[in-house]
Amino acid sequence: MAALSIENVKKSYGSTQVLKGINIDIEKGEFLVLIGPSGCGKSTMMNSIAGLESISEGRILIGGKDVTHANPKDRDIAMVFQSYALYPNMTVRGNISFGLEVRKMPKPEREKQVQKVAQLLQIEHLLDRKPAQLSGGQRQRVAMGRALAREPKIYLFDEPLSNLDAKLRVEMRAEIKKLHQRLGTTIVYVTHDQVEAMTLADRIAVMRDGLLQQLASPQEVYDRPANLFVAGFMGSPPMNFIDVTIQNSDSLIISDTEQHQLPIPEGYDLSSYIGKKVILGIRPEMITEPLQHKADLREVCVLKLKTLLTEAMGADTMVLTQLGEKELNCRINPGHQVQMNQYSDFMFDMSKAVFFDPQTENLI
Amino acid sequence: MANQRRFTDMLADSMPKLVLAPSFLIVMVCIYGYILWTVALSFTKSRMLPQWKFVGFDQYNKLLNNDRWAVSSENLVVFGGLFIIICLVIGIGMAILLDQKIRQEGLLRTIYLYPMAISFIVTGTAWKWLLNPSMGIQKIVREWGFEDFTFDWLVNSEMVVFCLVIAAVWQSSGFVMALFLAGLRGVDSEMIKAAQLDGASMPTIYRRIILPTLKPVFFSAFVILSHIAIKSFDLVTALTGGGPGYSSDLPANFMYAHAFTRSQMGLGAASGVMMLGGVLAILIPYLYSELRGKKQ
Amino acid sequence: MKKTYNLSYSANGTKNLSLLGSVKDKANRYLQQRSIVQHLLRILLYSVLLFMALIYLLPLLVMVMNSLKDVEEIRNGSLLALPKDPSLAAWAKAWGSACTGSTCEGIAPFFINSFKIVLPAVAISTILGALNGYVLSMWRFKGSDLFFGLLLFGCFIPFQVVLIPMAMTLGWLGLASSASGLILVHVIYGMAFTTLFFRNYYVGLPRELISAAKIDGAGFFLIFWRIILPLSPPIIVVTVIWQFTQIWNDFLFGVVFSGADNLPVTVALNNLVNTSFGGKEYNVDMAAALLAALPTIVVYVFAGKYFVRGLSAGAVKGA
Numbered sequence: 001m002a003a004l005s006i007e008n009v010k011k012s013y014g015s016t017q018v019l020k021g022i023n024i025d026i027e028k029g030e031f032l033v034l035i036g037p038s039g040c041g042k043s044t045m046m047n048s049i050a051g052l053e054s055i056s057e058g059r060i061l062i063g064g065k066d067v068t069h070a071n072p073k074d075r076d077i078a079m080v081f082q083s084y085a086l087y088p089n090m091t092v093r094g095n096i097s098f099g100l101e102v103r104k105m106p107k108p109e110r111e112k113q114v115q116k117v118a119q120l121l122q123i124e125h126l127l128d129r130k131p132a133q134l135s136g137g138q139r140q141r142v143a144m145g146r147a148l149a150r151e152p153k154i155y156l157f158d159e160p161l162s163n164l165d166a167k168l169r170v171e172m173r174a175e176i177k178k179l180h181q182r183l184g185t186t187i188v189y190v191t192h193d194q195v196e197a198m199t200l201a202d203r204i205a206v207m208r209d210g211l212l213q214q215l216a217s218p219q220e221v222y223d224r225p226a227n228l229f230v231a232g233f234m235g236s237p238p239m240n241f242i243d244v245t246i247q248n249s250d251s252l253i254i255s256d257t258e259q260h261q262l263p264i265p266e267g268y269d270l271s272s273y274i275g276k277k278v279i280l281g282i283r284p285e286m287i288t289e290p291l292q293h294k295a296d297l298r299e300v301c302v303l304k305l306k307t308l309l310t311e312a313m314g315a316d317t318m319v320l321t322q323l324g325e326k327e328l329n330c331r332i333n334p335g336h337q338v339q340m341n342q343y344s345d346f347m348f349d350m351s352k353a354v355f356f357d358p359q360t361e362n363l364i
Numbered sequence: 365m366a367n368q369r370r371f372t373d374m375l376a377d378s379m380p381k382l383v384l385a386p387s388f389l390i391v392m393v394c395i396y397g398y399i400l401w402t403v404a405l406s407f408t409k410s411r412m413l414p415q416w417k418f419v420g421f422d423q424y425n426k427l428l429n430n431d432r433w434a435v436s437s438e439n440l441v442v443f444g445g446l447f448i449i450i451c452l453v454i455g456i457g458m459a460i461l462l463d464q465k466i467r468q469e470g471l472l473r474t475i476y477l478y479p480m481a482i483s484f485i486v487t488g489t490a491w492k493w494l495l496n497p498s499m500g501i502q503k504i505v506r507e508w509g510f511e512d513f514t515f516d517w518l519v520n521s522e523m524v525v526f527c528l529v530i531a532a533v534w535q536s537s538g539f540v541m542a543l544f545l546a547g548l549r550g551v552d553s554e555m556i557k558a559a560q561l562d563g564a565s566m567p568t569i570y571r572r573i574i575l576p577t578l579k580p581v582f583f584s585a586f587v588i589l590s591h592i593a594i595k596s597f598d599l600v601t602a603l604t605g606g607g608p609g610y611s612s613d614l615p616a617n618f619m620y621a622h623a624f625t626r627s628q629m630g631l632g633a634a635s636g637v638m639m640l641g642g643v644l645a646i647l648i649p650y651l652y653s654e655l656r657g658k659k660q
Numbered sequence: 661m662k663k664t665y666n667l668s669y670s671a672n673g674t675k676n677l678s679l680l681g682s683v684k685d686k687a688n689r690y691l692q693q694r695s696i697v698q699h700l701l702r703i704l705l706y707s708v709l710l711f712m713a714l715i716y717l718l719p720l721l722v723m724v725m726n727s728l729k730d731v732e733e734i735r736n737g738s739l740l741a742l743p744k745d746p747s748l749a750a751w752a753k754a755w756g757s758a759c760t761g762s763t764c765e766g767i768a769p770f771f772i773n774s775f776k777i778v779l780p781a782v783a784i785s786t787i788l789g790a791l792n793g794y795v796l797s798m799w800r801f802k803g804s805d806l807f808f809g810l811l812l813f814g815c816f817i818p819f820q821v822v823l824i825p826m827a828m829t830l831g832w833l834g835l836a837s838s839a840s841g842l843i844l845v846h847v848i849y850g851m852a853f854t855t856l857f858f859r860n861y862y863v864g865l866p867r868e869l870i871s872a873a874k875i876d877g878a879g880f881f882l883i884f885w886r887i888i889l890p891l892s893p894p895i896i897v898v899t900v901i902w903q904f905t906q907i908w909n910d911f912l913f914g915v916v917f918s919g920a921d922n923l924p925v926t927v928a929l930n931n932l933v934n935t936s937f938g939g940k941e942y943n944v945d946m947a948a949a950l951l952a953a954l955p956t957i958v959v960y961v962f963a964g965k966y967f968v969r970g971l972s973a974g975a976v977k978g979a
Binding site: 376379380381383384386387388390391392394395396397398399401402405414458461462464466472474475476477478479480481482483484485486487489490491492493494499500503504507534538587591594595597598601602605615616619620623624629632633635636637639640642643647651655 | 738
Binding site for chain 1: 869872876878879882886887890
């Protein structure tokens, strides 16, 4: 039985449809990340799960129980907000125990629960402070503590890290991951940060314009994006898209002023597209300087590209190159030198290349 | 059990509406209902008590031919116009002067604003003495040796309306100052720095950059002041009693006198409706721009 | 040769130096002039501000000074003269035995009347405003914004357009000329403002606070009581002060709706000042006016900050 089932959920405000029929099943203990550009409906989806907004159509089930019309308090969920939404007039202790108090848990038990949560999050020394006296990271912990104290069936996280500075964000990200692994909780996590999505999720749900684009494991989403949108959205810098023509079952042709022939990866069946145009998707890290150890592989080929711009990232150097009219992002070893505005050799590793139908924009 | 639960849930869901209901009722009855009621009365020949005998626009005709009404509306135009303009000029001027990093600004602000805490009745009473020729300013200046000095507006039916202006400006200009001072403090200081680097002088900066950004403040000050002007009733009562004769009456006094002391309810109602019309003429454009501003 | 060269050099040098000096001089003089001009401007600025302060204070000072004189001294002397022999006799009379229309008990009973009207009216309208504001900001529903618009309009109507029906309604309810009737009127027409204050304040609180509390399981009143109300003291102070000043200073409702035994102090003051029999006792009038103004002035002096905030909250939509 799924911990949370979202069945054909639709939601409209007046004539604008924000959710256009979403279906997701989340297993117990799963960490699901909802990601998408702003306005894609991910926050509405979250609020609908929480019961803060009503849905126009469809059903939501938590632990097999239909909660479509239930009040937030009857859904057995907890939520961590982007702004933390700590009660400013209560101490940390009060914040954490408020939900328990409302649910009429006796005081000694409440106190025990607060201690347990505080210990888990290492905020015992903060229990008697007011939220205004806490730093951003501490507030974040208290907000999580408030959610944890109730031990609900499902935790909802609404962009919880977006108000923290970069360093703290990485720290808290790891912390959340650890907590999830330790407690085995079911989590739905909304973010627009793809690094958070990749690192945290068991499965990622990519949304756009109120529609689910892909629901799969992070690696799957990265390696085999369901369509052009997902391919372009996940990964930074984004995947390169090149218009190509399929020559035969083993090779394809990129044509600009001259024609380049590239191999088609093993196991990719493009026989029905022979002679037709498709879109090749290749990640920047698959276009590198020529590597000796790969030189003999069948799925590798070397092309001359003009270098337009280099950006040293430290571990790698990003190179913007030109192939015909097309600009391509490449990732090379910082030790390798390329000349600006000169043509140099770049190695295309096609083993992880993907192809999209130009009409449907879907993965072939 | 399930039914009971349903019921408590429903009760909880409709709690906001239930809480708002009494206020809703009050607003619909005591504001909109009463306005309609007054409008209805204004079409009847009610005198001491309401009589539901409709006479069409008779009361309005009477009103327009009534000399006292003519005087009071003319007074309102003069009083309102001068009151608003002078308050705005003094208020903006003092706000700018106070904005020059003045020592003891808080104290000065307190002094400028305290009249706003006083009722118009007390203000009227105080200025009644100061403007009284045989006791106040005229007498003081004559004692200083200017034997021919005359300042008898209070007893001069041509000039008495300016006495209302003086007292009302004294009471309300500090408030306008406070509004604009708050507005000035809200102006982006980087914008001013940028203008200074562009070589603009302080007067230019105020005229070209700061004051134009205070348009909304200007607007709300205007609405509040015109509202005060139209409602001014106590000031007239305390300062001039409407006199000499009825030369300093304002519509509010006219309405009160006819509806409650002269048993001319229909006429009083008609004058009340006219006052509402005056407020609406100012308010509707304001609310319109306000609502439009919120949508953007 | 060498010498002349040296000389000429030194002459040149001094010339250069003196040139430099004169530039410095000029700059100094310019700066001095500028600072003198600025100094003068500064003095002018302070003079204007002080002069204005004097004008604003003048009526109050005149009233205080003359309330301490006796009638003879006012008649014969100048309004601006300091009292020769200050006495509180006029204050005592204004408070306890001056004639206001038909009675001669001073304004003390009316002062108490005013409090009897003001306190309940302020309390009730503030509570109503808080609840309304809470609903209109945190629990919006279809039509609630429209209601807010309708209510906002109520802040602006001239009360003359509702006076007659209100008087009739109070008559039917048997509340004509009673303190409760007057309280009711003040609550009804004060509610628009109090609601506006609270609503605008609550709109500034994060909505997520309510969402969090809902998820924690709290309901409408519990959220109000445990979370919203503890955050409200600033706006409560503003509202209470605003309502207190408004209702204390009211004259129109007082003169229309109150009866002989519950006249508020503003109406009584007006009666006292306009009582025509006997010689005019200006000192008593002034003392009475000051007494009538005292509560709101005290509030203003001690809570001026909130007072200003209320004024601008009512005025400039935002707050």
